[in-house]
Structure formats: structure tokens, C-alpha cells
Amino acid sequence: MTETPAAGTAPATSPAPAAALATRPQALLLDFGGVVLATRKRPEGMAEVAGHVAEVLARAGHHIPAADLLPVLSGGRTALRDWKNSASRRLAPRELTHREIWGDFFGAPLPPAAREVLMGQAGALQQMVTLTLAEHSVRPGIRELVELADSLGVPLGIVSNAHSGRAHRAILERHGLAEAFGVQVYSDEVGVRKPNPEIIDIAARALGAEPGRCWYVGDTYDRDVVAGRRAGAAAVVLTRHRHTDEVPFPVSDVPDAVFDTPEGLVAALRAAEPPRAGSPGARAAREPATGRPGRPGGGELPSALLLDHGGVISVSRPDDGVRRAFAELLATRLTRAGHTLTTDQALRTLKDIRAAHTSWKARHELPAAPLTATVPEIDATTFWVELAGPVIARALSGTPVAAFGAAVVPDGLRAWLRAEAHALMVAYARAKSVPVVRRGVRELLRAARAAGVPVAVVSNTVNGRAVREKLDAAGLTEYVGAHVYSDELGRRKPDPELPAAALRALDADPAHAWFVGDKPARDVLAARAAGVGHVVLVRGGSTSDDALAALADDDPARPDHVVDDMTEPAALMGLAPAAPPDSGRPPAGRQPDPVPGS
Template sequence: MPTLPTVEVGGTDRRPSPGLGVRPDALLLDFGGVIFQTTKRPEGYGELAAHLSEVLGRAGHRRSPESLEPVLRGGVKALKDWKNASSRRLAPLELDHRTIWHDFLASPLPPAEREVLAGSAGTLLARLTATLSEHSVRPGIPELLATATELGVTVGIVSNAHSGRAHRTLLAAHGLDEAFGVQVYSDEVGLRKPHPGIITMAARALGTTPGRTWYVGDTLDRDVVAGRRAGVGAVILTRHHSDVPPYPVTDTADAVLDTPEGIGDLLRASVPVAPTSTLDAAGATGAETRTPSARPAVPAPAGRPSALLLDHGGVVVTSVPDDAARLAFGRHLSQRLAVAGYTLSPEEAVEAVAGARVRHRAWKDRHEGAPAAGTPADPAAGFVEDVEEIDATTFWVELVGPALAHLGDGIEDWLRAEAYALILEYARSKSLPTLRPGVRDVLEAARAGGVPVAIVSNTVCGRAVREELEAFGIDHLVGVHVYSDELGHRKPDPVTARTALTALDADPRSAWFVGDKPHRDVLAARGAGVGTVVLVRGGSSSDATLDAADGALRPDHVIAEVGDLLTLWAPAVPAAPARHGR
């Protein structure tokens, strides 16, 4: 066996542990402190506070940046305390994005303002990550990735993150994203180091076991402990900001390096052995419960609407299938799988996703038609509560996964780890959207008349909807975003509309809801006590369906185009100035 390089281990100079002598099947890297080094930006708090002030202003809440900055600083400090405490737990779960804003970053704010920020929690956390710190690639990382490729060692990421989205964006910006077979972020998979399951998931996703991997981190209380609990072949620590843990830790690393520069030498000095074929079992789930609030009374007072709630698909935009985009996504999925060691042609990828779309429609039918105990079984006879939304993980693991099971036992873990990144690309590829005529005029009239606006939509990826609104140049006219995949509940559950009304601090009796589906939009709006419900033709429902809607499904108005709202509103809301050339 070749002589191993001498590195610092456990505070003294000696030969590395025997685990470093066996070449791993996969090298798992932490993100911050290993791939990237971070430098705090003190001025970032002021910049972020200014942005949050603007976001709240769009929803009609006046809050100065000066008043928000101490709220942010306190929230970040509280979140750090929570993270330190979580590192003491045996199997910690990660916070979801909405909870981070509700319970930590925005907890001192009034309920309506908290709900506005929680409605864009993922987007705001990505911005927070990019604003409060600067990131630069640590010395030796490009060389390490090249060495791993040369030696046939697959590389993955295992990181605690409140915004895996931000991390993926950073990797892509530095041209590093294609080097990793899998990226596992705590906010996307729900597990948080030192939970050993997050490392086991990454190992399985790459077709191996924790014992056949090396894990590289920068903290004792999270990384070293997680590695030891998972039973990895070796744990390597690279110094960054975390030399001193928040409490005593008895576990030690196999090697401690100042930078990642020496890891490539350790890989070269290791000896390959026959690959293993047995995968370890792992997994943990957490459930969140919700108690529905009481429905307010429906009678609607006359006068200016207190809020305008709009569905997205069929109302704000109409869409047509985009076969070219679907094929491009198939190629993207095929390429991503290839990096992780799985072979699937683009055509097979397209077929697998198409099958999942069919199963997804059946899933929606089952869940919308199965209200909770004590509520009517027939949605036309009353309101439906507790209608859950599918999440990205369920979509990819349970709906797509069966079609890819032949690729190997680790494919389920790969899909679980990559689900949130894949769902965004999938949502982008589903169809080609077109902004409906009159939408911009209605939004501008609402802004001119002081009527706050919310988008309330069933979605597989709310982030993709936000991208569409921004691309059409209307995002600044929307104050609140309520997307089912982020909320965890879908229309006809009235919690969707209630959440928007709470965020806008609006009286439901004088609010308006505009949708295109009686069985979802009308039921959700009526169940939340919305006073005026409008359906628009030309969306997802046929004219015959709209005209036949009766009982609990009957709207107050049916209009041909969204712009016809301006006629219904007059003179309560002033029309927007005439615009030409759009």
C-alpha cells in the first residue's frame, strides 16, 4: 500500500486512520467551509431590510427598512441558536421555509406582515443567503474535482442549508454544478446534520453505502458527528469558521486540513477495492398538522374591494404544450442521471415524466374527491377541507420513481435529493404560457385604486410561477403569493384563499376571487368567505362547465376576458390609464 501523506489528526501529527487507505466509491462534500468559503457582509442587513420593506409595501404594509433591520438581525441570531441546539439532537429535522420566516426571521412583525414574507419564503431565503455573505471557491476544489473524475470517484454534496436553491445557483455561476452526481440539501430533503440519514441518502443516491464514502466537512458538531453516526469510511475536516464547536464533541476526524488542497493527495494515495453491492437502509419523515380556521360569513358589503385574489393558470396566463421544452427537459434529466452513474436515454426520460403526469392527474382527482371526515363527500354539496398538495419529493419518488426503478436501488435516494431542483425544470418545461389580455390593465387599476392583489394557485412549483410573473413584467403589481406546493394544501381547500386574505389583512366579505374552475376556485373562495367570486372563460374549464355550475359551485359572475373585471368594478376602482403598443 502506498505511503499516506501526513496530516493533522485529532490535534497531533500522525498517520491518517486506515479508512483513508481505501479509495471510496464516492466523495461527499459539505458546501460552506469546504467547496465555498464565506465572508460576512455587514451591509447586507440594510440591503435586505430595504428589499423586505418593498415586498411588504406591495401588499399595502408600510414598514421602514430601519425598523426591519433589527428584526432581521434578531431573527438570524435566533436561527443560529436553533441550529446549534439542533446539532445536539440525535436525528434533527430541518425547518421548512415558511416556519423560518414565521417563527424566527419575522416573528416580531404583525400577523399580516409575517404572512406576506412567509408567502415568498423560499425566494426571500435565497436572497438572504446571497445578500448576507460573499462566497468564493476554496483553494484546491477545482483540482480535487478533476482528481476525483480521473480516479472514477463520484462526488456529491451533503449540506445543511436554508436555501438549497441559492447553493445550486452559486455552483452553476462558478461552473461547478455538473461535477456533482447528487446535491443533498437539508431544506430540500427535510433532514439536518448530524442526522446520519442525510449522508446515507447521498451515498445510496450514488449507488453505494456510507462505509464506502469519505465525508468532508468543516464542523465537529455537525459534520464529524454525522459522518461517524452514518458509518462513513473516513471523515475529513477542513478548517474554516468552525474550529470551536458550541459544546464539547468527543468524535474526531480522520484528518484535519487547513484547506481542501490536500484531499486529492489522499485520494491518489488510497487503494481501490472491489465495489459493494448492498445498500444501507435509511429514512425519516416528519408530518405537519393544521387546524382549519372557522369560515367567515359570506355577505358582501358594497364599495371598494378589500382585495383581489387571482388564480394563475387559466386566469393570469393561458398555456399550450411545448414539446420542444419537454424534450429538452428529457435531455437535461438524462444528463443529470449520467453524472450520478445512471444510464437513461432522453426519450426514456420523456416517457417516464409523461407517465408521471398521468399519475399526477389521478392523484389530484383522488385527493380532491376525498374530504376529511365530517365534511361532505360531494364537493357540490358543501366545502372541502384539508386537501393536501403533493410535494416535489412525492412527485419524483412516487410518481416518476417506479419508471426508473430498473436503474438501481439508489435511484430513489437520487430522486429524493434532487426533487426540488428537478421540479423547477419540469414546471418550466410543461407548457408555453401567454399573458391573458387585460391582466396588466386590471393589475394596474387595482394598484391605482389601492386594492391589494394576491395570486392563489395550485402549483407544482410556485417558484416557476414567480419567474413567469417577472418575465411578463407584472410581479411588482402582486403583493402576496400563495402557491399550493409551498403551502402544502391545494384548492378547493379554503385555507389557500384564507392565507392570502390573512397576508393582505383583508375583509373576506368585500374581497373578490377570480378563477376558471368551479370545483376548485369557487369552492375555495366560498369556503374562505370571499364575498364575490368570478369565473373567466377561455381557461381550463369549458363554457358548458361554467354555464352549468350551480349550488356551491355557482359564481357571482362569468366573464369572457379578465379585462371585463374593470366594467364590473366601475366606479369602485378607477380604470388604469390607457396604454398602447403591448
């Protein structure tokens, strides 16, 4: 084949070879935009994004008008588009993190403190951008394709370059399509992007299939066709969309078939012959899954107030109902992908998964390490593949629990867990417990706002997104200027980088900042190492009164103050009580939709 003569011209394609689409695939892998969903730009979208970003920055004390942010964000969008075109030329491109997108692209021209605020909320901001800039509608033929694939026992998977997989999951839920797919693989969640063939390989293996016996369907030449060829897909198909013929550089690979809409794919799948019995590609049809898925002494006001979340802003109580609901969700999703697990089995695995996580934290959090030591946080992929994977594999095989990590995780299960790790993590975090806001927290936050003292939440957590949701549900988001969560930063307290990042975001003097936590060995040590001038521990969190009383005077984990509840810190800092608000929460602009069940 000859390379196309110039950028911007799509390769000529020949009629589909009979052999490529003649045999029914083991799995059908579909791109998101341009295949399953059609996208239409919203002309007013970027102005709405600028307004929302202005509100986010204002909460942290950075007042930049939306009109000034609009060209900054538009420039970032242009630069990001150019980066994506360049990345599609690479052999095995990785995906940008949300922090990179908001630090290096959207926020690059902004002052360092404002940029730090945006990086701290990058995941939520990117979801909002995805949902705001475009409207989505189901393409012709997709619902028929879903029904046909289900009747033929052909599993479906999503394989998409996405800077917000959580937004794409929400969109599929909104259109009633989420349950049709055994796996959803998004580049921001697995860390690689097309044309890297690994992303297709992950999806195929997650569904128990081989890439060489799958059909891959996309809408671009430089990303989808090239990725499909590199992955060795049995057939590579294009469904035309608005970017199909906008090729940024010459591409030599051509698809096996090009359809104007996915309706052509329905006919092709219907006409394909099932694999011959006994052949390597033969696969038994699966039954559809069932079930539902001081103030310092000098009189100065604090430069900033940093608050831990669990044990400080809220206390939590276990809830068997929410845990069982998560177990049911996990079992349903696994079963849908061909890994049959009951809700009761899933519920039993959660105890062992939590124990494995506790063991991981004990190995990586070294209490005797210097205050400047780096303390890593576990990421969603490590949690679900390396810790939960062996536990789930034992449950699937019926093997008794022996030792963590002893079980061999089947390749298909490993691939599925890698693809679904981020969605599982937020659902897991939501189901760990039911939070209740502590008495005095609202009054403290109102007093801080009235005095002009910026607030940050600085928390060790497996999922910062879930913490944000809890703050929003409690009506506290409007008071918080900066968010720093260990899973998003990749480091956990007592690592001082967490409070240091919050101080940078709020442009605050560490010596005049206050930190309120509930754990001496994490909160106090982290705050001290970051140079925070005043550290308070509150009783009633995860540290017993006896443990607090046992702290020696010269112990670096000893706080400056210990308080009984959250009604006391305001007086310590010299913050006057604020009058209660006259009305409800102020409008927050266009907000991302939560992902039901994800």
C-alpha cells in the same frame, strides 16, 4: 476518547490513521461551505435584505421602513444561529421549513398580516438572504480534486445544511462546478440536517455507494464530524474554515484527518489504493456523462383582489421544445449519477409521470367532500420518489408499463430522486408549457394599484417558485402583494385555506374581497368556503363553456359572474382604468439569481 473540556474549543486531533484513508472511496461526499466554497460576510448585506423585505411588504400594503426592519431581521438571524447550534446537539434533527424560518424567526415580532406575506414568499426570500449576506469563492484544491475524482471514477456528492438549496445550486452553477456532482443533498430539500446521519446516507445511496465505503468531508466538529461518525463513513475529514474551531459545546468525536485546505484532500485521494477486485468496496469506474444537461352594490372598493394564475393571469400552450429540453436535463442528471437514461426514454416517461400525477390528484381531491375538507397538495419528494420513481425505474430496466407503482424503485435511484426532487420540480414546472399573459390582466392590475386595492395570486401549482418566475418575467411581480401557492402551503384548492391565507396576508375583509378563477369545483368552492364575497369565473381557461352553462342555480360551485376575458372584471368591481406607466418596472432591489437548468 475524552470529551472536550469546554465549548468554543476544538477537539485535539491525531494524525490520520493509515487505514482510514488508505483505500479509495466508493464516493466522495463534500460539505458546501467551508469545503467546496469559502464564504465571506458582506457587512452591508443585512441592510440590503431589510430594504428588499420592506419593498415586499409595501406591495401588500404594509409600510414598515427598512430601518425598523433591520433590527427585527438581525434578531431573527441571531435566533436562527442559536437554533442551529441547539439542533446540532440532537440525535436526528429535522430541518426547518422556509415558512417556519420566516414566520417564527425573521417575522415573529411583526404584525400577523405582514408575517403572513413573508411566509407566503419564504422560499424566494431565503434564497435572496443566502445570496446577499455572503460572497463565495472556490477553495484551493477543489478544481484539482474534481478533475482527479473524475479520472479515478470516484463520484462526487454535496451534503450540506442549507436553508436555501436553490441558492447553493445557483452558486455552484455560477462557478462552473454543478456538473461535477452526481447528487446535491441540501437539508431544506430533504427535511433533515446534520448531525442526522440520514443526510449522508441519502447522498451515498443516490450515488450507488454505501456510507461505510465513502469519505465524508466537512468543516465543523459538532455537525460534520458527528454526522460522519453516526453514518459510519469510512473516513471523516475536516478542511479548516472560519467556523472549524468555534465548537458550541464539547464534542467527543474526532476526524481521521484535518487539512488546512482541500489541497490536502487531493493528495490523500491520489495516494489511496483502489479496492481489491472482488472486494465489497470494489466499483467499476464510470464513463463521464455526455450531453448537456363590485365593487359591491354599496359602492365600496374591494378589500382585496385574489387571482388564480393558470387560466386567469395567463394561458399556456404546450411546447415540444421545452419538454424535450427538460427530458434531456433529466436524462443527463440521471446518467451522471450512474442511472443511464437517454433523452428519448426520458421524454416517453414524462407522459406516464403526468398520468400518475393526474391519478394522484383524483384520489386526493374529493369533489363530494364538505367545503371545509382539507385537500392535500403533493410535495416534490412524493412526486418524484413515489410517482415518477416507478416510471423511471421501468424505463431504466426496459420493463413495459403495467400499472403505476408496480415497479420496484432501486434504493440508489430512490435516494437520488429524494435528493434532487426540489431542483427537478422547478425544472419540470418550467417545462410544462409556455405561458402568455391574458389580455386585460395588466390593465386590471394597474387599476387595482391605482385604487389602493391589494392583490394576491392564489394558485394550485406543483412549484410556486416557477409561477413567481413567470410573473417576474412578465413584469407583473410589482403589482402582487401576496403569493399563496399550494405546494408551499401543503394544501390545494378547493381547500379554503389558500384564499384564507391570502386574505390574512392582505389584512382584508373576506366579505368585500373578490376572487377571479377559471375552475368551478376548485376556485369557486375554495373562495365560498373562505367567505369571499364575490367570485368571478373567466372563460378560456380550463373549463369549457358547456360546463359553465350546465351549473345549476343552487350549485355551490356556481360563480356570481362569468366573464369572457380579463378586460371585464375591473368594471364589475368599479375600478377606474389606470393610466399606463410612464416608465418600465421600478427597481426591485437585490434579487436572487435564477438557477440555470435546475
